[in-house]
Amino acid sequence: MIYSEKVMDHFMNPRNVGAIDDASGVGTVGNAKCGDIMKVYLKINEGVIEDAKFKTFGCGAAIATSSMATELVKGKTIEEALKITNKAVMEALDGLPPVKVHCSCLAEEAVHAALWDYAEKNGIVIEGLEKPATDIGEHDHHHDIEEE
Numbered sequence: 336m337i338y339s340e341k342v343m344d345h346f347m348n349p350r351n352v353g354a355i356d357d358a359s360g361v362g363t364v365g366n367a368k369c370g371d372i373m374k375v376y377l378k379i380n381e382g383v384i385e386d387a388k389f390k391t392f393g394c395g396a397a398i399a400t401s402s403m404a405t406e407l408v409k410g411k412t413i414e415e416a417l418k419i420t421n422k423a424v425m426e427a428l429d430g431l432p433p434v435k436v437h438c439s440c441l442a443e444e445a446v447h448a449a450l451w452d453y454a455e456k457n458g459i460v461i462e463g464l465e466k467p468a469t470d471i472g473e474h475d476h477h478h479d480i481e482e483e
């Protein structure tokens with residue numbers, strides 16, 4: 336079996352599926368190569384992510400990483416959430432096969448895109464947050480990939 340039990344669990348029973356109607360920030364990212372699209376909704380109150388939901392049109396690993404990423408950012412401050420990299424998401428899932436690493440990048444970037452949207456809507460700057468790309472395949476700026 337190439338997928339860990341945790342990946343299978345989050346694929347079969349994804350957490351936080353859906354939308355947040357009064358979301359503080361919404362981010363959508365995709366990967367033109369595989370055609371997968373991920374949308375993340377965050378509800379932020381006084382700098383804390385109170386709720387996170389997602390809709391993913393994509394592969395099983397994209398669903399599992401969205402599920403895990405939303406689980407990991409819930410209850411975290413914005414600052415803490417920024418430290419949750421695709422690598423951290425993969426580790427929490429006990430790993431992904433190399434061809435599926437990009438799926439976890441989609442999850443990281445979707446969270447960043449939602450934070451970016453939140454910052455723009457509130458006219459604030461989140462330190463350490465770069466404007467996320469909408470197509471993750473275009474530039475693989477994730478250094479983590481090399482290390483895998």
Ligand code: FES
Pocket residue numbers: 366369370371393394395396397435437438441
């Ligand atoms: Fe592209 Fe999974 S195959 S996100």
